[in-house]
Amino acid sequence: MRKVMGIIFQRWDHGLQTFTMNRGISTIPFGGRYRLIDFPLSNLVNANIHSIGVLGGAKYGSLIDHLGTGQEWSLHRKTQDLAILPALENYSVEPGLYFDLRELLPSKLFIENQSTIEMIIFQPSNQIDNLDFKPLMDEHFNGMNDVTIVTGNGRIDEAIGTPDENRRKWQGREILAVMVQRTLIMQALQRMNQGGSYDLLNLIRRNQEHLRIKTLTHKGYYREISDISGYYQANLDLLEASVRKELFRGPRTIYTKSKDNHPTQYFDGSFVNNAWIASGCQIAGIIQNSIVSRESMIGEGTVIKNSILMQRARIGKDVHLEHVILDKAVTIRDRTVLKGSKDEPVVISKGSVI
Amino acid sequence: MKKKCVAMLLAGGQGSRLGVLTKSIAKPAVLFGGKYRLIDFSLSNCYHSNIGIVGVLTQYQPLELNSYISTGSAWSLDNVGGGVTILPPYQNRYGASWYRGTADAIYQNLYFLQSYDPEHVLIISGDHIYKMDYSEMLNNHIKNHADLTIGGLLVEPEEASRFGIMNTDGENRILEFEEKPEYPKGNLASMGIYIFRWSVLKRLLKEDGAKEESQHDFGKNVIPESLAQGLDVFAYPFMGYWRDVGTIQSYYDAQMELLLQTPPLNLFDKDFRIYSNHESLPPHFISNDATVTDSLISDGCLICGEVKHSILSSSVIVEKGAIVENSILLKNVKVGKNARVRHSILDEGVVILTDEEVGSADQSVQLIGKEEQDA
Numbered sequence: 001m002r003k004v005m006g007i008i009f010q011r012w013d014h015g016l017q018t019f020t021m022n023r024g025i026s027t028i029p030f031g032g033r034y035r036l037i038d039f040p041l042s043n044l045v046n047a048n049i050h051s052i053g054v055l056g057g058a059k060y061g062s063l064i065d066h067l068g069t070g071q072e073w074s075l076h077r078k079t080q081d082l083a084i085l086p087a088l089e090n091y092s093v094e095p096g097l098y099f100d101l102r103e104l105l106p107s108k109l110f111i112e113n114q115s116t117i118e119m120i121i122f123q124p125s126n127q128i129d130n131l132d133f134k135p136l137m138d139e140h141f142n143g144m145n146d147v148t149i150v151t152g153n154g155r156i157d158e159a160i161g162t163p164d165e166n167r168r169k170w171q172g173r174e175i176l177a178v179m180v181q182r183t184l185i186m187q188a189l190q191r192m193n194q195g196g197s198y199d200l201l202n203l204i205r206r207n208q209e210h211l212r213i214k215t216l217t218h219k220g221y222y223r224e225i226s227d228i229s230g231y232y233q234a235n236l237d238l239l240e241a242s243v244r245k246e247l248f249r250g251p252r253t254i255y256t257k258s259k260d261n262h263p264t265q266y267f268d269g270s271f272v273n274n275a276w277i278a279s280g281c282q283i284a285g286i287i288q289n290s291i292v293s294r295e296s297m298i299g300e301g302t303v304i305k306n307s308i309l310m311q312r313a314r315i316g317k318d319v320h321l322e323h324v325i326l327d328k329a330v331t332i333r334d335r336t337v338l339k340g341s342k343d344e345p346v347v348i349s350k351g352s353v354i
Numbered sequence: 355m356k357k358k359c360v361a362m363l364l365a366g367g368q369g370s371r372l373g374v375l376t377k378s379i380a381k382p383a384v385l386f387g388g389k390y391r392l393i394d395f396s397l398s399n400c401y402h403s404n405i406g407i408v409g410v411l412t413q414y415q416p417l418e419l420n421s422y423i424s425t426g427s428a429w430s431l432d433n434v435g436g437g438v439t440i441l442p443p444y445q446n447r448y449g450a451s452w453y454r455g456t457a458d459a460i461y462q463n464l465y466f467l468q469s470y471d472p473e474h475v476l477i478i479s480g481d482h483i484y485k486m487d488y489s490e491m492l493n494n495h496i497k498n499h500a501d502l503t504i505g506g507l508l509v510e511p512e513e514a515s516r517f518g519i520m521n522t523d524g525e526n527r528i529l530e531f532e533e534k535p536e537y538p539k540g541n542l543a544s545m546g547i548y549i550f551r552w553s554v555l556k557r558l559l560k561e562d563g564a565k566e567e568s569q570h571d572f573g574k575n576v577i578p579e580s581l582a583q584g585l586d587v588f589a590y591p592f593m594g595y596w597r598d599v600g601t602i603q604s605y606y607d608a609q610m611e612l613l614l615q616t617p618p619l620n621l622f623d624k625d626f627r628i629y630s631n632h633e634s635l636p637p638h639f640i641s642n643d644a645t646v647t648d649s650l651i652s653d654g655c656l657i658c659g660e661v662k663h664s665i666l667s668s669s670v671i672v673e674k675g676a677i678v679e680n681s682i683l684l685k686n687v688k689v690g691k692n693a694r695v696r697h698s699i700l701d702e703g704v705v706i707l708t709d710e711e712v713g714s715a716d717q718s719v720q721l722i723g724k725e726e727q728d729a
Contacts, residue, residue, distance in 0.1 A: 031636075031637070032637035033637055033653075071427070244639060254634075258632065260627050260628075260629045260630065262387075262388075262389075262621040262650075263652040263666075264638070264650065264651050265612075266646045266648060267615065269647065270646065270647055270648075271647075272640045272644070272646055273644065274641060274642045275640050276639050277637050277638055277639075277651070278638075278653070279389075279652065279653050
């Protein structure tokens with residue numbers, strides 16, 4: 001089997017700052033029990049890629065806590081490798097860039113030492129999809145491509161054509177993943193010491209005449225999460241049967257850290273409709289069109305509509321929440337009313353008591 | 355490597371009174387409370403009691419149980435130099451034999467215990483529902499300089515004849531032990547939890563193994579024998595929640611207790627979690643057409659019908675118009691459109707067809723297995 005490495009990197013988190021005060025964009029909770037990084041990480045694991053570097057940035061505490069030994073993703077075997085790569089000193093992700101290769105400089109050895117690796121897959125951590133990398137990798141290797149870019153619109157069979165025709169197709173589209181031959185990344189890292197271009201896509205664009213580039217498109221569901229409304233919408237997408245089916249009921253599992261919670265308990269008088277509810281909750285109130293994360297408690301007489309509750313929400317009695325996003329461990333006192341709108345949901349930050 | 359206390363977990367029983375539930379799996383592997391299997395309680399207790407070495411004795415239908423226990427990592431029992439070891443019956447140079455009783459199962463694995471040369475051996479079974487810190491019982495055992503300490507529970511006097519009954523003095527020293535007595539003198543029942551001094555256990559089991567007429571059972575043979583020999587045998591009264599779910603009715607009742615506003619067994623308690631080896635499943639989804647009240651719902655379920663006062667294990671599907679009441683649905687059960695399930699236990703993977711009716715409110719609990727369905 002051809003050996004492949006995955007690099008999961010963080011994009012600019014400006015639009016999500018309420019969530020990223022104390023955590024990186026990768027570990028923003030999503031969909032009741034997941035973190036954003038679970039999706040790109042599971043995509044790699046499901047394609048049998050076991051050498052994975054995760055760029056944690058400056059706020060990597062929650063990442064270390066979440067990934068642990070990598071056991072939940074079967075990445076704790078002796079021959080397999082999950083590494084949280086150190087951040088560049090004083091570096092923060094810049095807007096407009098796709099992936100700044102300079103971020104790999106402190107971990108050059110991680111790439112250099114794994115000499116059997118032929119190709120590297122770059123995936124951002126803030127993207128919800130269930131990508132099947134196996135056929136994409138086959139395309140890359142069978143076509144002897146230098147670079148294969150997976151974009152998010154159109155159909156996969158559009159990619160058939162000569163590399164020449166295909167070369168520029170990715171430009172102007174949403175990019176889900178970039179596959180690059182390892183030797184090219186090594187060369188770029190060598191040259192970087194002498195200054196020069198450092199954005200992965202810029203680099204590809206500049207050298208496109210010399211490279212064998214192919215664009216492939218993912219026809220399924222995907223959503224990039226770069227602001228609050230995108231985050232809100234992506235969560236609510238899980239109420240659609242087709243999205244749930246594609247992300248969670250297909251052959252490729254999305255793995256996450258398990259919590260050993262008790263099943264969720266519904267009390268007499270609870271009324272729940274169109275809702276996605278994780279384990280360990282205790283529910284006495286009314287929930288509609290919402291996502292409720294693990295270990296949340298919803299009091300009697302409370303109504304929750306069109307809202308996203310992250311882990312360990314403590315909601316009192318007779319509370320009314322509509323178009324609200326609660327970060328982890330938020331407490332809402334009895335009879336509180338919070339209402340946002342579809343376009344501007346109210347966001348309550350981690351650990352608040354309201 | 356010398357150890358203070360090693361646990362031996364008896365998990366070989368068939369549990370024939372649970373009918374189809376144990377047709378293809380051992381009793382300790384039966385699902386309970388949505389996501390747990392019975393053995394989770396004993397294994398989690400071992401973890402919380404800091405007992406790092408557990409020998410699990412399997413015999414009846416062990417495949418699912420063995421793969422479920424796996425490395426023991428789900429209960430953090432995969433530590434270096436110990437952890438969980440599965441001990442099936444085996445062949446040696448004298449021949450091969452099944453475990454002929456609870457005592458024989460341990461007897462055949464004396465070499466396993468010898469390799470750790472512990473001071474004490476904890477013997478527990480894998481089919482009881484309770485949370486217990488065995489280290490408190492062990493301290494008690496050591497404090498009493500006991501040769502054997504037996505976990506005991508006060509039961510209703512009318513139930514006493516179902517258990518091994520211990521008659522004790524004021525210091526909890528056991529004066530008399532009667533296995534399932536017709537006319538019980540007391541109501542302190544054996545929970546089937548024993549701590550033996552290792553040297554004493556080794557001797558007793560060797561003696562018992564040599565006796566042709568013995569049934570090689572702790573309750574029937576080894577314990578009466580240790581009293582007859584005048585050993586120091588104590589009871590350790592346990593005050594907490596404990597259930598034996600050996601019958602369909604007790605299996606049903608113990609789970610329905612979990613639906614109470616304040617259940618006698620708190621499984622939300624984070625300080626004493628019951629761990630289980632579960633698959634990575636997405637949250638459950640409750641559709642627009644559904645109503646769910648007074649129930650426990652596990653990960654991966656898809657509910658489009660009505661669920662009342664029921665317990666649903668993982669990945670159960672309840673289709674539109676279906677009604678599920680007072681029932682326990684085990685893993686991967688599917689209830690078809692407009693079907694009605696009342697007062698029933700549906701075994702793993704059972705499919706109830708569209709418009710089908712199962713169980714009724716005024717009958718005893720109906721147990722539906724997969725095989726019966728295929729017929």
